[in-house]
Amino acid sequence: MNTHLKHALPAWIWFAGLTLVFVILYAPILSALVFSFSVDRFPSLDITRFSTKWYAQVFADARMLEALKNSLTIALSTALVATTLGFAAAYADFRFRFFGQRMVLALALLPPTVPIVVLSLAMLAFFSRIGLSGTVGSIIVAHVVVATPFAMAICRLRLEQLPREFETAAQNLGATPGQALRLIVLPHAAPAIGAAALIAFAVSLDEYAIAWFVGGLEQTVPVTVLNTLQGQVDPTIHVIGTLAFAATLSLVFAAQMLLLRSTKSHKNKEVSP
Numbered sequence: 001m002n003t004h005l006k007h008a009l010p011a012w013i014w015f016a017g018l019t020l021v022f023v024i025l026y027a028p029i030l031s032a033l034v035f036s037f038s039v040d041r042f043p044s045l046d047i048t049r050f051s052t053k054w055y056a057q058v059f060a061d062a063r064m065l066e067a068l069k070n071s072l073t074i075a076l077s078t079a080l081v082a083t084t085l086g087f088a089a090a091y092a093d094f095r096f097r098f099f100g101q102r103m104v105l106a107l108a109l110l111p112p113t114v115p116i117v118v119l120s121l122a123m124l125a126f127f128s129r130i131g132l133s134g135t136v137g138s139i140i141v142a143h144v145v146v147a148t149p150f151a152m153a154i155c156r157l158r159l160e161q162l163p164r165e166f167e168t169a170a171q172n173l174g175a176t177p178g179q180a181l182r183l184i185v186l187p188h189a190a191p192a193i194g195a196a197a198l199i200a201f202a203v204s205l206d207e208y209a210i211a212w213f214v215g216g217l218e219q220t221v222p223v224t225v226l227n228t229l230q231g232q233v234d235p236t237i238h239v240i241g242t243l244a245f246a247a248t249l250s251l252v253f254a255a256q257m258l259l260l261r262s263t264k265s266h267k268n269k270e271v272s273p
Helices: 011-035 053-059 062-094 102-109 114-131 138-160 165-172 177-207 209-214 221-231 236-271
Strands: none
Touching: 011 236, 053 062, 053 236, 062 102, 062 138, 062 177, 062 221, 102 221, 114 138, 114 209, 138 177, 138 209, 138 236, 165 177, 177 236, 209 221, 221 236
């Protein structure tokens, strides 16, 4: 008996549609990659010669290096704080039952759904009132607000795979709540915590709207790129775009690998006698 699912449309139509989606998504990125190695100042399909001079120019630009330093500092701080808060919130939602729990969960996951301009203006007004606007700290706080829901969601999905009886059994055998958390929950959630940190890092590294509003003179790489585009056509933009895409893709890929390995390990433990 043929158990394969039959579709209303032929397979080649689905394949063609999928190919078209990938072309639309990645053609601009691939073109930026090609143009980043072109010796010509203005992008053109008639490329005369390939060169790495624009890469050398980017790494020799003091303004861009300062922006990169700010971006890495902000992204690392955001990843650390957002992952810590995200795991704590995920564990609280997993471990405890309290009045208004669903409302608290909805509010915790709300920031990414707010229009970015509205969120940016609200943060600018708040930071200006408390005297924090225009500093690296304000960008870190703002990015933590945006990245924490992603970290929480990743950790919460992983904790859902942990039987609640494990902690109870550990405490019945003499472990304190802290020991049960350290010896049972954290090792189980470690892959998700690592993936959450990578995703939070990527979210902070790529974000520019909030950083542009609240950062002032403290510019990140996306903000510096935006300011460069407003003044002139600079071929180094293709280089920065290529490097940024490669970094983000690497972070997301590493996070996905961590989650896939942890899921596979969990399934193997379920089927093993």
